[in-house]
Amino acid sequence: MxxxxxxxxxxxxxxxxxxxxxxxxxxxxxxxxxxxxxxxxxxxxxxxxxxxxxxxxxxxxxxxxxxxxxxxxxxxxxxxxxxxxxxxxxxxxSASEPDWYDPAALLRTGWEYSTTVDSEGDPLDPEEAAELGRSVAPFLTGWPGTAPAAGYAGDxxxxxxxxxxxxxxxxxxxxxxxxxxxxxxxxxxxxxxxxxxxxxxxxxxxxxxxxxxxxxxxxxxxxxxxxxxxxxVAAPPREEETALRVAAEHLAFCPDNIFQGAGTLTAYAPGLIGAEQWSFWWD
Incomplete structure (x- = not known):
């Protein structure tokens, strides 16, 4: 051997x-x-x-x-x-098991945490909240839910x-x-x-x-x-509405992608349309 x-x-x-x-x-x-x-x-x-x-x-x-x-x-x-x-x-x-979790619930929690507190875990002040509102538009009322599965499967x-x-x-x-x-x-x-x-x-x-x-x-x-x-990515979003929902998922999963990258969901989402690669980085 x-x-x-x-x-x-x-x-x-x-x-x-x-x-x-x-x-x-x-x-x-x-x-x-x-x-x-x-x-x-x-x-x-x-x-x-x-x-x-x-x-x-x-x-x-x-x-x-x-x-x-x-x-x-x-x-x-x-x-x-x-x-x-x-x-x-x-x-x-420190890890548990992936099948213990509901991914939709994890993304909702990630969104709520990333959009309600600052990097130190403290509540946002009015100026920070206004800036955040610009970043997460058009989902100012809260978590939009996960995007639907893509109809095009690809390879x-x-x-x-x-x-x-x-x-x-x-x-x-x-x-x-x-x-x-x-x-x-x-x-x-x-x-x-x-x-x-x-x-x-x-x-x-x-x-x-x-x-x-x-x-x-x-x-x-x-x-x-x-x-x-x-x-x-074999089945990326093909139109703007879905891309914005996927962008919200990316923010919930890895907020640094948006907050230290494009800055807003509306600036980030167009890059997801037809994209065959997703990149993530954490500070």
Whole structure:
């Protein structure tokens, strides 16, 4: 048995040999570090940049291997430590399970919190409330509810592979990560990613929303950074009304996208129409 085969068997709950071991370059297992010591591994990480085409092969092999591939980015360009991945800055202790949650309820809660308090959790003063009103128009009366599922399904897996090629072409520093999970949404919880910790400490809630978007918009999680996500989208909104509803979901999920980006939902929403990629980042 090769070292790679041995490592992948440690990741899989079944302990069975992995169907993709022969495809992989040199790499190693990574686990969360507690008091300087690494505990149970949750991720296989390539030692070097992801070879072109490998993500697509691993993605196609996922049904047999049980290992979901992620393109992993470091904290910053040129980060030799490759944080948080190679340094084990992961946390599997604080997460619950994605299927515990109603994603629509999570988004409503995220919206209500993001539109009623400031960054310190204090009630908004009148000037802040007026500014917020401009940001969240046309939904001044409150949470509009989640957008309806897209009528056009597209090809979610094909869209994911296309985005992976595009992301790799733009960033040769990306590495391959493998997580024992049913898909990208579950992989975030399984590996203990904690990118949005300043906004949400239980990553299973993030996974629950991503699972819902997989169903409604044909999204797939392709790339994960220190506090960033890149999703392919097979069924994006096609008209303004739906795009505004989706923009409200994005604000509820990741308020920094709007409040530190476009500034208003009406400025943000047009970029979602027909968009085949959604990007999120948390400050």
């Amino acid at each position: 090769t070292d790679v085969e041995h490592d992948l068997r440690r990741l899989l709950p079944s302990g069975e040999p992995s169907a993709v071991a022969g495809l992989l370059p040199a790499g190693r297992l990574v686990g969360p570090r507690h008091h300087g010591k690494e505990v149970t591994p949750v991720l296989w990480l390539s030692d070097g940049p992801a070879p072109l085409g490998l993500w697509e092969e691993l993605h196609r092999g996922h049904p047999r291997s049980g290992l979901w591939p992620l393109l992993l980015a470091p904290l910053r360009v040129g980060d030799e430590e490759f944080r948080p991945w190679a340094t084990g800055e992961l946390d599997t202790d 979610p897996d094909g869209a994911a592979r296309a985005l992976a090629r595009e992301l790799l072409a733009g960033n040769p520093q990306l590495r391959i990560g493998l997580v024992a999970a049913g898909g990208g949404a579950e992989a975030l919880t399984a590996c203990g990613w904690s990118g949005p910790v300043n906004h949400e400490g239980d990553i299973a809630k993030v996974s629950a929303v991503l699972l819902d978007w997989e169903r409604r918009y044909g999204t797939r999680l392709v790339q994960v950074g220190f506090a960033e996500l890149e999703l392919s």
